[in-house]
Amino acid sequence: MTALPQTTRRRLKKVPQIPSVWEGDRRPLGGMASSLEPEMEGDGECIIWVDGSEGCVRSMEIVPPDTGLEAVVRTLLRAIESPHHPAQPARPQKIIVRDREIQFFLRGALQNLDITIEYAPDLPLIDQLFQSLEEISTTKPPSLPPHYENLLQETAEQVWEEAPWELLADCDILALDIENREIGTVYICAIGMMGAEFGILLYRSLDSLKRFRAAALQEKSAAQLEQAFLNQDCWFLNFEVDRQEVEEEEEWQDSETTDIIPCFGSLHPYEGMRPFLDEEEAKIVYIALETLLRFVRQYSQDLEPEQLPKISAHYTISLSSTANTSEIVSVQIATLPELTQELLALGDDSGLEVMPDGQEVDIAIEEDLIPDGSLVTLGNVSWKILEQLKKQRKTYYQSLNLSPRGANLPAIVIQTSRPKAMSIIETIQRAGGLKAVCFNPGNDPFTGETYDLGMLQTGDGKLHVFAEYPHDFPQHVQALKRWHRHCHQAKGYCGLIIAMGATGAARGNPQPQDMLALFEVKAVNGEELGMGMLQLLPNLDFE
Structure with a gap:
């Protein structure tokens, strides 16, 4: 002692x-x-x-x-x-x-x-x-009313499996009107495209949605962001990983449905965060989630294009009132393309000067940087791997000192042989480094084919085509949609990885030891570089 x-x-x-x-x-x-x-x-x-x-x-x-x-x-x-x-x-x-x-x-x-x-x-x-x-x-109330607990848990599992965030970005808001309910329009927001967290927000106020969106896009302190978060006016469904079932290193997308825990609750400026719903709230949340599921299943193909179209639909939802009775609720749901553009404009802080409409620019576009046979992938890289690459002596790293946002950084991976990879890296270095990654629409006037050109802008101002994405391939359209949303969530930044191993066992899945260069760059669109629709024209050389 x-x-x-x-x-x-x-x-x-x-x-x-x-x-x-x-x-x-x-x-x-x-x-x-x-x-x-x-x-x-x-x-x-x-x-x-x-x-x-x-x-x-x-x-x-x-x-x-x-x-x-x-x-x-x-x-x-x-x-x-x-x-x-x-x-x-x-x-x-x-x-x-x-x-x-x-x-x-x-x-x-x-x-x-x-x-x-x-x-x-x-x-x-x-x-x-x-x-x-x-x-x-x-005496702490249950998170869900007993009568609706199983129903909402089953609906949450369907939401997880359907993954509406694969089609809808957090700026693609849906308006929901429920007949004969005192609640006004509910604004549905799906979160999850960035892969950091997944869920559905049901805003009771459009002003609250806009205020939080503006606050989240500004450079604010953690305390200010927390205050903005608590000032939201919405119900929420969040998905959390059961850490007892899933190893810490596993990615979200590798988690089975049984490893995911749905969490319901409410946010309000006067209440803060409340981790439970009362019976009336549970009804509204169920109606909203069931309507969202039906809408996404019916219009999944229409929601794939980059530009969210105007769509509206009516549904009737069967709502069990007691063990022996049920009621039929009529609902209307619609996309809000104008609101999507308004929210996107809030985050347009790229700082790059957009050229006036109609003004021609003289930018050299070249197609010889990326060797034939290279494998090009639109994906992402975890911040943990980025830190590893910074310390990896054989990897060239062009850093912008980015602060981690979300779980990953959007990244274009170009995989080829080691000699060709080194040639790409040296060419970019001689041109003053990598300045930007750009996607711009183009068309072939002879065939009528339209596509998006993926281009790299080097420090000398030249553009180098690295891939073409035809519009008549739905998988390409969806991949580009996800890419743009991911870059927007990352505040307009992305990475370019040059890797070797295109013909070996690591083809399509390069490991850190295969990555010879990583360039942190700004992701821009063609308009920001003064470009419009590009046309494929023959190169005629008359002597």
């Missing part, structure tokens, strides 16, 4: 002693642990010191069960020297505990402090306090 240092005892004896009796105890939290200390793994224990004369808690600490008795002394010293407001520093005349081991430990640790330490089998104040905490814990 260790007594307090002499310097500490002298300091404590300078604290005024008052004629009061304090109660102290250490108790397991049980079911209250998640409420008092959400991040603690296991049940945890609570160390608490209460002033019996004033009826106030002077100090409290949540500790793991295997923490030693030293923590009891630490908490007591805080109760003496820096108690919870409004209590003032003070030294009690007597301390009462209900644990003999704690009593003997304190007698040894608090020698010469003129504090009497006694044992009592009951501690009325602490008993009453814990009884109140247990009542609060047991």
Whole structure:
């Protein structure tokens, strides 16, 4: 047993002693642990010191069960020297505990402090306090009303499997009107294209949606973003990974449905975040999710193009009111292309000067940078791999000192042989590095074919074509749609990876050791470079 240092005892004896009796105890939290200390793994224990004369808690600490008795002394010293407001520093005349081991430990640790330490089998104040905490814990409302719990859980699983965020970006808002409901228009927002988090937001206010969107796109502090988040007015369905079932390194897309936990709740400026829904809210959320599922299934092909079309639909939803009765609800859902463009405009902070309409620009477009047979992929790279590449001596890294946003950085991967990869890297270096990645529409006037040209702009201003994406291939259209949304979520930045191994076992899936260069660049569109529709014309050379 260790007594307090002499310097500490002298300091404590300078604290005024008052004629009061304090109660102290250490108790397991049980079911209250998640409420008092959400991040603690296991049940945890609570160390608490209460002033019996004033009826106030002077100090409290949540500790793991295997923490030693030293923590009891630490908490007591805080109760003496820096108690919870409004209590003032003070030294009690007597301390009462209900644990003999704690009593003997304190007698040894608090020698010469003129504090009497006694044992009592009951501690009325602490008993009453814990009884109140247990009542609060047991009366906590369920996250979903019992009658709708299974229905909403099943619907959430369908939403996860359908993945509406694969078709709808967070700026592609849907308007939902429910017949004979007091609630006005509900604005549906799917989040998940960036791969960082997945869910559905159901905004009760369009102004709230716009305000949060504007705040999230601005460079703000974490505290300001948290305040903007809590000021939203919406219901939400978020999906979380069950970390007990999924290894930390696994990606979202590798998780099975059974590993995903749906979480329902509400956000409101006056309530903050509330992790449960009442019965009326559960009805509205179910109607909204069921309508969204039907809409996405019916119009999946129409939602693939980059430009969100104007679509509206009517559905009737069967809503079970009780175990034996049900009601039919009529709903209308529609896309809002104008709102999508308005939200996209909020994030248009690229800083690049757009050329006036009709003004011709003279930009050289070349097609010889990327060798024939190269494998070009639109994908993403995790920030963890980016950090690894920065330290990898054989990898050339052009850095813009980007701050991580989301789980990954959108990236174009060009895979070829090692000699050809080195030639690409050297050519880009000689041209002053990589300036931008660009996609621009083009057409062949002879065949009528339309496509998007993927181009790299080097430091000397030249454009180098790396791929063509015909518009009559739905998979190409969808891949480009995802790419643009990912870049928008990344605030207009992306990466270009030059890798070797196009003919080996790593073809299509290069590993970090295969990556010879990574360029962090700005993702722009043709208009920002002053281009319009490009036309394929024959190169006629008359002598």
